[in-house]
Amino acid sequence: MCGIIGYIGKKDSLPIILEGMRRLEYRGYDSAGVALVTDKGLTVFKKAGKLSELVNLIGVNGFRSNLGIGHTRWATHGEPTDQNAHPHCDCANEIAIIHNGIIENYLTLKRKLQADGHTIRTVTDTEVLAHLIEEMYKHSGDLFTAVRKALLKVEGAYGILVVSTREPDKIIAARNGSPLVIGVGEGENLIASDASALIDHTRRVVYLEDGEVACLSAESFSTKTIHDEEIIKEVEEITFDLEQIEKGGFEHFMLKEIHEQPESIYNSLRGRLQVDQGTAKLGGLEPVLAKLLAAPRIIITACGTSWHAALAGKYMLEQLARIPVEVDYASEFRYRNPIIRPDDVMFLISQSGETADTLAALREGRAKGATVLGIVNVVGSTLARETDAGVYIHAGPEIGVASTKAFTSQIAVLSLITLLLARHRGLSAEQGRLLASDLMSIPAKVSKVLEISPHIRAIAEEFKHVRNFLYLGRGSNFPTALEGALKLKEISYIHAEGYPAAEMKHGPIALIDEDMPVVFIVPKDAIYDKVVSNMQEVRARKGRIIAIANEDDKEIDALAEYVIRVPRTYNFFGPIVNSIPLQLLAYYMALARGADVDQPRNLAKSVTVE
Numbered sequence: 001m002c003g004i005i006g007y008i009g010k011k012d013s014l015p016i017i018l019e020g021m022r023r024l025e026y027r028g029y030d031s032a033g034v035a036l037v038t039d040k041g042l043t044v045f046k047k048a049g050k051l052s053e054l055v056n057l058i059g060v061n062g063f064r065s066n067l068g069i070g071h072t073r074w075a076t077h078g079e080p081t082d083q084n085a086h087p088h089c090d091c092a093n094e095i096a097i098i099h100n101g102i103i104e105n106y107l108t109l110k111r112k113l114q115a116d117g118h119t120i121r122t123v124t125d126t127e128v129l130a131h132l133i134e135e136m137y138k139h140s141g142d143l144f145t146a147v148r149k150a151l152l153k154v155e156g157a158y159g160i161l162v163v164s165t166r167e168p169d170k171i172i173a174a175r176n177g178s179p180l181v182i183g184v185g186e187g188e189n190l191i192a193s194d195a196s197a198l199i200d201h202t203r204r205v206v207y208l209e210d211g212e213v214a215c216l217s218a219e220s221f222s223t224k225t226i227h228d229e230e231i232i233k234e235v236e237e238i239t240f241d242l243e244q245i246e247k248g249g250f251e252h253f254m255l256k257e258i259h260e261q262p263e264s265i266y267n268s269l270r271g272r273l274q275v276d277q278g279t280a281k282l283g284g285l286e287p288v289l290a291k292l293l294a295a296p297r298i299i300i301t302a303c304g305t306s307w308h309a310a311l312a313g314k315y316m317l318e319q320l321a322r323i324p325v326e327v328d329y330a331s332e333f334r335y336r337n338p339i340i341r342p343d344d345v346m347f348l349i350s351q352s353g354e355t356a357d358t359l360a361a362l363r364e365g366r367a368k369g370a371t372v373l374g375i376v377n378v379v380g381s382t383l384a385r386e387t388d389a390g391v392y393i394h395a396g397p398e399i400g401v402a403s404t405k406a407f408t409s410q411i412a413v414l415s416l417i418t419l420l421l422a423r424h425r426g427l428s429a430e431q432g433r434l435l436a437s438d439l440m441s442i443p444a445k446v447s448k449v450l451e452i453s454p455h456i457r458a459i460a461e462e463f464k465h466v467r468n469f470l471y472l473g474r475g476s477n478f479p480t481a482l483e484g485a486l487k488l489k490e491i492s493y494i495h496a497e498g499y500p501a502a503e504m505k506h507g508p509i510a511l512i513d514e515d516m517p518v519v520f521i522v523p524k525d526a527i528y529d530k531v532v533s534n535m536q537e538v539r540a541r542k543g544r545i546i547a548i549a550n551e552d553d554k555e556i557d558a559l560a561e562y563v564i565r566v567p568r569t570y571n572f573f574g575p576i577v578n579s580i581p582l583q584l585l586a587y588y589m590a591l592a593r594g595a596d597v598d599q600p601r602n603l604a605k606s607v608t609v610e
């Protein structure tokens, strides 16, 4: 997630801003930039790569500025290049803006601004906003009003800072969906995307809420709603330390990222899911849509957790879009001389976009003539650059080694692709609307599951000394079982296996006794009764059952020792909601066993070697 810092006061702003940006590095970023308002005008430095490269670029410059803004960018629209880095400026280079979030209607705004004579130099959504503010300034002649009026035309999420040489004594800030916090100082004020960038200067803070716009000067600050109503904000005192702030108050990045999922899943769907039309709009796939629709089959390759998402994708794509789908481990695909036909389409799924085996599978598929498409989190990563087209999952940076929010966002994007293809291949608008509204309800359902964390923690405490676990599910929840088992083994070091529930009797049933806990994913779907039969088989052998079941399931208590209740979700989207308690179970098991959740042994976040 991008980092934002602004300073106005009597001191030299540049060192303060650079230090603030260094504090924000933990959020993940791929380029950085600053804008300083000096008596000579606006000075902007921006650079792809690490902050140290920006510092080298700035060098020893010899000027002083009491007003500046700085940004660490996590790319969403446009690759992480020098040019796409923030700040972005208007035509006259008088206004500079930094932005965290996504402007959904930026293309519509961009066309209108270009028609009105604006020269837009980058492909970013943020630059459009700079020109929109410039346009509004022509009418109001007042920066605060110009920003407010511009934002009334914007759809999407933002936390922004805006400065202008025309009004060199203020920073305008606004929030909708992306956090901003004002640091209240003596003869100086700061503002940042989180308090970690402020606490060296002040512990007195004001949190902006969605729909609020602030004006900061060196001596004071004022706030209004975007609709121009005055609001008085309370100054609060920060009591927590830097590490707590970075982890959003959570003990580990993994837990923070688990809790971010209502938002990250929504970000994957935002601006793409068209509930009223019962379909999805995926700009990244438009150039290849005809090929995708004509493809005799889709091949999906990935590794680890991303492979589990791929498998969940197979279930929904085959059932709803009626396209044959093959799912392959990237590491196997690359060496088995796969048979590829020229009209085959391949999807490669990767959070990092840098996994060596997945990149090799991409190159193998391309060499054999397939159209290669990416489902990627990191914008501008190698996979994103080398694929013909694709979809970003927009989950935000994933720092925890165990993948959580990327998994659910990958499935959310696969659901959008399924909906899009299914509608083209005969799914009715009415069915499409039902699916789309179910998808839209998922972030709220995930929030509900997160509320029962204490119950899951208690279960983890109960089982923390166990040495083996079995995870069983059927249909689209077979991938959920695989993912639950992977999460448990990688962070708690407990041996765990995921199986299709019915396969149990072909071997793993031999393992079941009173020491073997079995997690069943058993939603009330068409194969519910079949899974219940598998549960009976486990009970008959004294296995201990933990069931992930629906809230309205009355029968399950008679079968399971522990029940974790989740809201009902449409079958194929179930893995998104049902994997949340499994992530929490793995997390709390690891915690109970004293394992270092953010640094699991032998694992790296990105596997860039074979």
Ligand code: F6R
Pocket (backbone or CB within 6 Å): 303, 304, 305, 306, 307, 349, 350, 351, 352, 353, 354, 355, 358, 401, 402, 403, 404, 486, 490, 606, 607
């Ligand atoms: C598990 C995990 C790994 C990754 C795998 C692929 O929690 O994180 O299994 O899913 O290494 O990584 P990406 O998706 O970056 O290609």
